[in-house]
Amino acid sequence: MTSLALPVGNFRTGEARTCDTTGLPVCLHAQRFIKLNAVCAVVALLVGAIGAILLGLTRWPAVHLLPADWYYRVLTLHGINMLIFWIIFLEIAILYFAGTTLLKTRLASTKLAWTSFLLMAVGAVLTNITILQGTADVMMTSYAPLQAHSNFYLGMILFAVGALLGVGNFFACVWIARRDKTYQGSMPLVAFGALAAAIIAVVAILHGAIALVPTWLWSLGLMDAPDAGWYRLLWWGIGHQSQQINVCAMVSTWYLLATLTVGAKPLNQLVCRSAFVLYVLFINIASAHHLLVDPGVSAGWKIWNTSYAMYLAVLASMIHGFTVPAAVEVAQRKKGHDRGLFGWLVKAPWANPGFSAFFLSLIIFGFIGGITGVTLGTQQINIIAHNTLRIPGHFHATVVGGTSLAFMGLCYYVVPLIFRREYAARALCRLQPYLFGIGIVLVSIGMSFAGSYGVPRRHWDVEFSGAPFAKGFDSGAHVMLGLMGIGAVLAFVGLLTFILLTVHAVFLGKRNEGRAMTAW
Template sequence: RYPFESRMVRYCFAVAFLALGAGGLFGVIQALHRTGIYRGFIANQDYYTILTGHGVLLVLVFTTFFIAGLFLWAVTDSLDTPVASEWTTKLWFRLMLLGTLLAGTAILGGLTDLVPVSADVLFTFYAPLAAHPIFYIGAALIIVGSWVAGINYFRTFFSWRQDNADARIPLRTFMVLVTMLMWFIATMGVAVEVVFFLIPWSLGLISQVDPLLTRTLFWFFGHPVVYFWLMPAYLVWYTILPKLAGGRLFSDGLARIVFVLFLLLSTPVGFHHQYVDPGIPEGFKFVAMTNTMFLLLPSLLTAFTVVASIEHGARQRGGTGLLGWLKALPWDNPAFSASALAGLMFAAGGFSGMINAGMNINYLVHNTLWVPGHFHLTVGTAAALTFMGISYWLVPQVTGRPLGLRSWASAQPFVWFIGMVLMSNAMHRAGLAGVPRRTAVPQYEGFEYVSAYGSYAEMRIQIALGGVLLFVSLLMFLAVMWDTYMNPKGGRLTVNSELPAALSGPEASPKVLDNLWLWAGIAVLLVVLAYGLPLASLVGDGLFDPGSAPVPAWLAGLLG
């Protein structure tokens, strides 16, 4: 219906898939290298370069481009209106692409002497690790591009609002706008870190930065970014998955409440990444832990609502029995199976996340392989597998071409699932045995990792085998996408993309939920309460050099 928007969604997805392919290749190289199964691809000292490429390409580039395209589709399709400004749409796409090229050049420069740049700073890129300025400028452009995209979604909504003054915000648009409000708040931390500290530092304009302050600004953003990856997956689970299952969403109101809770609770939790950092008061770490545990609430509400909706679909298709209805689900439809398996893995990721979040038990797993074991279930599967799966449904719509290599597509989510069960489970266990993350060679002479059951050798094989299966699954996905994009029978497909209304529709959900400014205001207030005092004290002891560079007298007076 909207050719310009469809084209931009296609472009966004194409960049996302390229990043996914390259990032996945780095992933399997790491998995083989650090397990010692095959170390011939890279030298040990290049491990950080590959690891940085893996993290940045997957969690910054793949996710941001995919989400930008998905949201563009969700807003224009659910409001049934073209995007507010085509010019602005091209602008944000180009900004993000330029940012990706700059950051990518900086990272890959570390592998060759052809260009005098490098960025072995990992996807968390806080000081004291330092990158070439073009890496930070690239990262900043990706974020600025995402802001412009967000503003354009809002403008599209406002122009729709003029003709629909009393209507409820359609659910998909509501989800996009709430996610973007969360994103605007969360990215403030990293924007300040990059623009005021890391770029001037890497350019040599300032001689040093305060690592604790920049880390704190990073983690201000570093946890909510997780919800920026997950909320689009939730959008798919709430609004498309029930239809694929043959039914309808259980409750529109519950879905809105979940998104509002994410907006409120996502940001005031960042200190849970800094439990072992000195200089952050314990009380504020405790507050962050409590807020983190509250985040379980929207996830549990989702588990209930989405499973109820799928069960409703299965029973519509003739499914019966306490669990027998599971057999009636369309497991051969890859869009369904990928999203459903992703949701299942997310449940496991939620449990290991609770361990990470506990202030005391965190010490057991901190910086061990447990941590990547956890987030390969969340962003690496809940988000990534859902995005791959829903591409099987969306790409035919935005290209007008039927899905290619159907049988490969049907098998792909299961191969991913098996690969991730092996890799992630073994990573969790290795973490409990004390194996560190982010190391090329985690074996030490005369030191044995002791495990409650199984052996370290067996875990290493599982990690490597899982990593290879994941990479095979990724190649299958990319082959399907290539075949679909390139299909000569283009432009003739009509897809039934109509999404049925919820069983308990928007008329039954409280109107106050649509008051976006109210929720945004409360979210900002919670952030001020969680971060205001600790940040003031970090700034108070010197902006760039704690202890010696004094803040202006008026600020020192204010801070006591």
């Protein structure tokens, strides 16, 4: 279709370019902020990755690398950078892409985008410095009355306000596109998914503000400590929902990569969009599963929220988990890859890192993250798993094996299309998703089975060295912790490979301006 080669939209002269590969219009203002947010995301990923390998080698009893104080410091650093900064910086980049390129509209406000970016960057730097100074060893949850230095909360608040402004800019783009009729019919499904993520982000950030502003004032000595139960309830309003922004953005990325890599197209727009609406309506309620052993809330509240409402959010993931591979299968069969049950899958472009990262993400998210998540979120079962390594075993499959891997796959297209630079060492690019994917599967399985032996999460020394009574875990748990350690090394190598390849491509990669990107 050549019609898309002519930019359709509401751009002023010199405000947009036509993508040499896709033919879509790219707003140059938005492009700058896509780049800035993506670079910050990768920096946060690097910080988090260094934390990850240090933690993996500490939780592996045979190595036990860090001393206790640095273990909790690095755990805080790792959690905040991986679950908040890496993901949300990249999500804001995705919102600018979806809100301008896919909707063929200009960026609503450059000033707002600068304010958003600077607040997020300053907030992230302030939080990280405070953590590394050793004055915020409170881990990601920072449960009151555990108190960090006021700059820790201030950094988080600045970051959240910046992200909220970025989301506001996206909403303004959607409104302008609608007003100027820059697209025909309904907005594209990927943009719709981004819109769902943005709505969840608003609710999440408001919860964060309500939880963290009083806590910040408390850390400054301006008010009494917030009620611990109240804090936990509200904190998970941001703690869990921020991960659901990830899920929405990840699913949108799946649809986008399925289209880009095999030409898949949604089988039923209504079903796919309804699933995104289910996320918006029920994911907040599902955050109750973090409080399943909390004495401050009733059993009825826990059971209603996690054993009934939560399943409606799970249903949404199951719908996407079916429609995405189904769309790939239909597209592949149309191309003639229709031999047997799985001929379409065997003949899929596994050498394209965009496809391999996307499909591995789908499998890891569904088979490991999804199954363990629904099981652990059951109120009665949770009692044998709560605060064990089974919990990080679950969310390393969803957030890391799912979201991070999908986002890596997206970067293999973002860098050539937005930065207009080609990746070098393409054989290594093709290998990278497998290295990382296999590594994180080992981490997740090792953690999950070690947790089944009762090994606690967030614990520096499961051997309890120096305790008056000998206490430890049997050899089976140690095998699983070793498996986790080996997986951590493998995943770290895969992640570092991704960062090096991407940084090289962004700064030194061969330019592709004036021509289509080199196909994977």
